[in-house]
Amino acid sequence: MKRYFSLTLITTAILAGCATTSITSDDVAKGYNSIQADEIAKHVKVLASDEFGGRAPSSEGEKLTLNYLTKEFTALGFEPGNGDSFFQEVPLVSLEADSDMVLNIGGKDYQYKKDMVMGSSRISAQEGIENSELVFVGYGVNAPEYNWNDYEGLDVKGKTVVMLVNDPGFATKDPNLFTGDAMTYYGRWTYKYEEASRQGAAGAIIIHETAPASYPWSVVENSWSGEQFGFVKDNNNMDRVAVEGWVTVDVAKELFTKAGLDFDTAKAEAAKGAYHVDMGDLAATVNVKNTIKKSVSYNFIATLPGGKTPDEHIIYSAHWDHLGTDKNRKGDQIYNGAHDNATGTAGMIEVAEAFTKLGKRPDRSMTFLAVTAEEQGLLGSKYYAANPVIPANKTVANINMDSLNLLGKVKDISVVGIGKSQMDEILATAAKEQGRTVSGDPKPSSGGYYRSDHFAFANMGVPAMYAGGGSEAFDEETANYRKRMSLVLRGCYHQPCDRYRDEWDLSGAVQDLQLFYKVGFDISQQTQWPTWNENSEFQRK
Known part of the structure; x- marks a missing residue:
């Protein structure tokens, strides 16, 4: 049965400042x-x-x-x-990365889709990083209005930054930290790659966790593989990091252990205030071959x-x-x-x-x-x-x-x-x-x-x-x-x-x-x- 909408004063003011209309x-x-x-x-x-x-x-x-x-x-x-x-x-412009790629860190190869998804926003047939030192930069945020800068005093040129998804307010639920449980734009993956690029990093890797990302790993598999579209720019996006992507949280924990760090401890520290730490001698190598249309x-x-x-x-x-x-x-x-x-x-x-x-x-x-x-x-x-x-x-x-x-x-x-x-x-x-x-x-x-x-x-x-x-x-x-x-x-x-x-x-x-x-x-x-x-x-x- 259709519910008829009750409209009593359409011909007069609907809200303060409304104009009248002949529509009944x-x-x-x-x-x-x-x-x-x-x-x-x-x-x-x-x-x-x-x-x-x-x-x-x-x-x-x-x-x-x-x-x-x-x-x-x-x-x-x-x-x-x-x-x-x-x-x-x-x-x-669409860039489709060849799925025949591996990410090598610390002598171990990580597999495309199963462990990681990597790509490049650069309009280039081939991009990559080779023996690029890993640096954990917490949430990868530079937010002056929140008095927060995970990159403060850090030179990441030529390095690959590793970061958490979402922002510190989600982790702490502190309403006075960013906007508490409500994500800001600083928590979005788009921002994190943009900021890593502004900082001059060679690569940027986000650690996937289902709760803070708000979607499971399968979404990363499907959404960040295949054709990836972007805008045609005069600089061919060469101001972006060479490689950007995701790793599963299990891969991240393994890497932190290899670096002599504890993932959960580092994650907790990252939520307390601006934070970064070198990941020991770990370095990343990956080659991305793009089909460009x-x-x-x-x-x-x-x-x-x-x-x-x-x-x-x-x-x-x-x-x-x-x-x-x-x-x-x-x-x-x-x-x-x-x-x-x-x-x-x-x-x-x-x-x-x-x-x-x-x-x-x-x-x-x-x-x-x-x-x-x-x-x-x-x-x-x-x-x-x-x-x-x-x-x-x-x-x-x-x-x-x-x-x-x-x-x-x-x-x-x-x-x-x-x-x-x-x-x-x-x-x-x-x-x-x-x-x-x-x-x-x-x-x-x-x-x-x-x-x-x-x-x-x-x-x-x-x-x-x-x-x-x-x-x-x-x-x-x-x-x-x-x-x-x-x-x-x-x-x-x-x-x-x-x-x-x-x-x-x-x-x-x-x-x-x-x-x-x-x-x-x-x-x-x-x-x-x-x-x-x-x-x-x-x-x-």
Whole structure:
């Protein structure tokens, strides 16, 4: 049974500073109730089909995906969002490291995927390190605002730095250390390689541990092997370390023992304050042979122009890409990416359609941006932020959709990075009308706010919301279903088993998409733009 949304005063002020509109509560309810589980499923089945091959950037699957989005948004009456085009070119280069490599440390060879995954971001056919001294640099962080520098007084030129994943706050749970259990950008693997490069290191190795990384070793195996995409740069990324990669925690413990160190002791010391220590006489050698391909991928952008201020945009985002097909893999070779992120892409189509049911245009434009290469380090959204089709000073807010709720209806709504902007308040108002409460970030230690495409908008100064799902099941039957399905979803993250399943309960996804629609509509009618909270690290530039 469809739940009709209660909207009592749509024609008057929704929040302080709202403008009036001729769109009625019945109009808004038509859009709200047009979002249906069977429609979401229809889109996911297509996008996550074997025919689309896992939707890798610059693949046949990309062409099929872009054609599908073009067809759907054109049918809805949306206009091309980039001049007369639905597309924004994103120049990419793919580097695929030859799997026939070994990492030799202390006279022992460590095997690719089993013990380590190594690669190079340099656009070069061959890179490597030879007898490069190992230095443990704690968390590999240089953060002046936290009075923390693991590299202080250390010269790592020509050396290979070894570091922990996440940041010290996760290890200690001390709310006064960084941001406590909530990961900062300093805890992300992207930052650690960037900082090692700024410090002049030859190599950078992150020690994988499941809890602080928030994913198992199998994700490293699948996500950091095969084609790795990056941007085409004039310097061919020669300012990056020659080799960057991961080792398992078991390998790390063995290396620390060989160096006359205790891993657990060193890890504890690293969490107390800026820390580094030489790893004895240990040195690393590895040779990375790259197959290089330059290509162009595309962001997709479509707009429903606003009725009063069409130059001001609310942007909905989702990434259309996944990991593609691994022809070297035994068994199922296609990473269909049904949950991550065919669901978000399908949800974007559903929310877009909801706005066409209003009868009249919202005051501001509604723009839908499906980005490429999220799985490769948020490349599509990073490129958009550096080359925005819509200037930041005309972008009112961003609502991001990445891996929708497949666990059924809930009484709450989770907000990743809660407390950063007024978007939380607007969401809470809409959620209350749904009979739901805002429950906060479900796993702050994973640093989710820095791991999806809204992060690029936040860096532009645009208030960005990343929400969805919840923890309080609607009823006992849903609670039992959640226990079963959550194990399946967790085990299939970045695995070939992330496929569409008929047993998915999409009622929770419908709830969330209806909320996202309502939040976007409310923002479109307000005179005042949402702002960042004073304590946020992001502010309008």
